[in-house]
Structures are given as structure tokens and as C-alpha cells.
Amino acid sequence: MIELYQFELSQYSEKVRLILDYKGLEYRKIEVTPGIGQVELFRMSGQRQVPVLKDGSTFVADSTEIAKYLDRQYPDRPLFPSDPVQRALCLMMEEWADSSIGIKSRQALFGAISQDQGFRKSLLPETTPDIVKSLVEFIPSEVLKVLGIGVGSGPDSVKSATTDLKQDLEALCLLLVERPYLLGDEPCLADLAVAGLSMLIKFPDGPYLDLPPAVKGKGIPGLADSIVYEPFFIWRDRLYAQYRKSTFSYSTAPSAPTSISID
Structure with missing residues (x-):
């Protein structure tokens, strides 16, 4: 069975999960934790990042490379249009999504959890001890802002990312006005x-x-709850209903998560 070394909150892992579901492929999710396990993953695959796909003896890293591999190995429900121009547009839009939505949504989400204690706490797993939840909830916003600057998610970066995402969502809504999918039928x-x-x-x-x-x-205030971008999220929900499988239909990861690094 195909194995996906992943992080549940990684949107790049979610991209691969959606691709696997769209193609109707069975796979097992292996949830990972950062740490010393990076050595193990590198020994197995020569890769340090997640998502990493394992198919038999083949390891593939990077969500785009995984998509190309899956399309070669499992050609049913192709990921790329046969028309050369449409294929080019598909590749360009996929690259744009990786570098724009993929990066900027992380920055904007960091800004949201920095400002909203309740939202920050709600992202913690239900099994998180109450004392840890309390500590996380009451971390001063000023401390998180300083940490954000160190990882490229300072206040200016968050503001810029949020502004860019508004433009991205507006453009996507316009593309979907008269067609069911971004590039056609x-x-x-x-x-x-x-x-x-x-x-x-x-x-x-x-x-x-x-x-x-x-x-x-729920999501980033001003984006997730805005009526302006509702057409996009209605479209996304329809896509999920068509192709995304329930998490409960998958094989579960081992009781002790595989420890690998999340870059």
C-alpha cells in the first residue's frame, strides 16, 4: 500500500491527500513529529521534507513531484489536461498556488493565532493536557509577534500576506463564475x-x-468569514464532497508516530 509521511496541518500534505483521493488510490497516512527521526527518514529516502510518498521501494518528496509521479504510475483520472495550452496553464497555476497561497496562508494564519487566544487554543489536539492549553492560550501576543519576525511572519509580513490572499481569492472567485473548475469542465x-x-x-x-x-x-478572520469569498469556499466544499474521502476510511498510523523532521 502507498504510504504518505505527512503532517496533518500541512497544506502541502493536504494537497497530496486530495490528489490521492481524486485518483481513488488507497494509502496509509503516517503522522510525523519533528526531531531525531530526521535521520531515519533521510536514511530511508534521502529526503528531509514532508510530504514524502512511499510506493513500494520508491520514495518521492515534494508535493508537485508526487503529483507528477502519481500521474505517471496511475494514469486513471489524469491530473493534467491533454491540450498543450491547458496543460501549460495548469502547471503555471499549480506553481502559483504553491508559492502564493501555500506560503502566504501560513503567514496569515500565524497572525490570526497571535491575536486570538481562543483560536490559538482551539488548534490544539483534544488530547492536549489542560495545563498546556492554558499556557498556550495565555502566551502574550507580543511574544508571538517577536517569534513571528524570526520565522518571516512578523506584523508587516502578515499584513502583506493577508492583502495578497484577498486578491488571490477574488481572482479565483472570478475564474469560477461561469465554469465548474478553474480551467474548464x-x-x-x-x-x-x-x-x-x-x-x-x-x-x-x-x-x-x-x-x-x-x-x-473556521479560519482566518476577514477571509474565511467574508461573504465576498464565499463563492470560492462553496466551490471548494463541492470539490471535497466529490473527491475527498473521510479520514475514518484510512488505515491509522502506528501508535507511536514516526519521528521525522518537518522542514
């Missing part, structure tokens, strides 16, 4: 990439992710 990698990578803007509401119930259907 059939879904392609561009649709799956955009839908999966938008996970951190607004978490899908449904049995798709192993997330605390309190955050499902």
Missing part, C-alpha cells in the same frame, strides 16, 4: 492544488481531517 492538478493549499485559510468542515471539531469550518 474537468478538474485538474490546478484545482486540487488550490483547494488543498487553501486549507489554512479556512479549514474544511467535514470528516476529512483529524482536527479538533472547534476549528472545522
Whole structure:
């Protein structure tokens, strides 16, 4: 069986999960934790990042490379249009989604959890001890802002990312006015990439992710709850309903998560 070394809150992992579901492929999710296990993953695959796909003896890293590999090995429900121009547009849009929505949604989400104690606490797994929840909830926003600067998510970066995401969502809404998918009548990698990578803007509401119930259907204020971008999220929800499988249908990871590094 295909194995996906992943992180549940990684939108790049979600992009791959959506691709696997779209193609109707069975796979086992292996949840990972950062730490010393990086050595083990590197020994097995020569890769340090997640998501990493293992198919038999083959390891593939990077969500885009995983998509290309899966399309070669499992050609049913192709990810790329046959028309050369449409294929080019699909590749360009997928790359844009990776570098724009993928990166900027993380920055904007960091800004949201820095400002909202309740939202910050709700992202913690239900098994988190109460004392840890209390500590996380009451971390001063000023401390998180300083930490954010260190990881490229300072106040200026968050503001810029949020502004850019508003433009991205507006453009996507316009593209979807008169067609069911971003490039026409059939879904392609561009649709799956955009839908999966938008996970951190607004978490899908449904049995798709192993997330605390309190955050499902919630997201970045001003984006997730704006009526202006509602057409996009309605479209995404429809795409999920068509192709995304319930998390409960998958094999579960071992009781002790595989420890690998998340870069």
C-alpha cells in the first residue's frame, strides 16, 4: 500500500491527500513529529521534507513531484489536461498556488493565532493536557509577534500576506463564475492544488481531517468569514464532497508516530 509521511496541518500534505483521493488510490497516512527521526527518514529516502510518498521501494518528496509521479504510475483520472495550452496553464497555476497561497496562508494564519487566544487554543489536539492549553492560550501576543519576525511572519509580513490572499481569492472567485473548475469542465492538478493549499485559510468542515471539531469550518478572520469569498469556499466544499474521502476510511498510523523532521 502507498504510504504518505505527512503532517496533518500541512497544506502541502493536504494537497497530496486530495490528489490521492481524486485518483481513488488507497494509502496509509503516517503522522510525523519533528526531531531525531530526521535521520531515519533521510536514511530511508534521502529526503528531509514532508510530504514524502512511499510506493513500494520508491520514495518521492515534494508535493508537485508526487503529483507528477502519481500521474505517471496511475494514469486513471489524469491530473493534467491533454491540450498543450491547458496543460501549460495548469502547471503555471499549480506553481502559483504553491508559492502564493501555500506560503502566504501560513503567514496569515500565524497572525490570526497571535491575536486570538481562543483560536490559538482551539488548534490544539483534544488530547492536549489542560495545563498546556492554558499556557498556550495565555502566551502574550507580543511574544508571538517577536517569534513571528524570526520565522518571516512578523506584523508587516502578515499584513502583506493577508492583502495578497484577498486578491488571490477574488481572482479565483472570478475564474469560477461561469465554469465548474478553474480551467474548464474537468478538474485538474490546478484545482486540487488550490483547494488543498487553501486549507489554512479556512479549514474544511467535514470528516476529512483529524482536527479538533472547534476549528472545522473556521479560519482566518476577514477571509474565511467574508461573504465576498464565499463563492470560492462553496466551490471548494463541492470539490471535497466529490473527491475527498473521510479520514475514518484510512488505515491509522502506528501508535507511536514516526519521528521525522518537518522542514
